[in-house]
Amino acid sequence: SLALANACGGATVTQTVGGAGSTVTVTKTGAAGATVTVTQAAEAAALANGAVLVHYIINGVDYYGAVQPYWTLLYVMREKLGLIGTKKGCDTGDCGVCGAIVNGRIVNTCIMLAVEADGANIETVEGLAPKIGKELDKLQQSWVDNDALQCGFCTAGMIMTAKALL
């Protein structure tokens, strides 16, 4: 299964990936300049399981870990990282509910493989108003002010698409 380490403050984090005794050592030197050191055991275990090691910066936070080559970015964000603001709708790239900004462009994350996003800077709806219950992003507030929510399920995708457009 996926083991993702959220490294912070220059800390060194050791996480188990795959089989017993395998580790990934992460040394963060900066938000965009992070370095990753992988032990041979971890690499062997990950490869044995068919996994691929990846690094993302999501809403300014570094994430490292091993993903299966068939996992989508949406699956990793929702099921492995707990970023459930990005929704799953059609799961075929048609509806846009799963929209997130990847390297400055809106992407339907249900049809982007997690390995394709390796090294990417990703923005999700969680990054717009990080302090829940506090001030909303201007786009979010505009949605509220104009009763644009409808049922709300696709709101995150619409807001992130609008953000990318603007």
Ligand code: FES
């Ligand atoms: Fe519909 Fe991704 S869930 S486009």
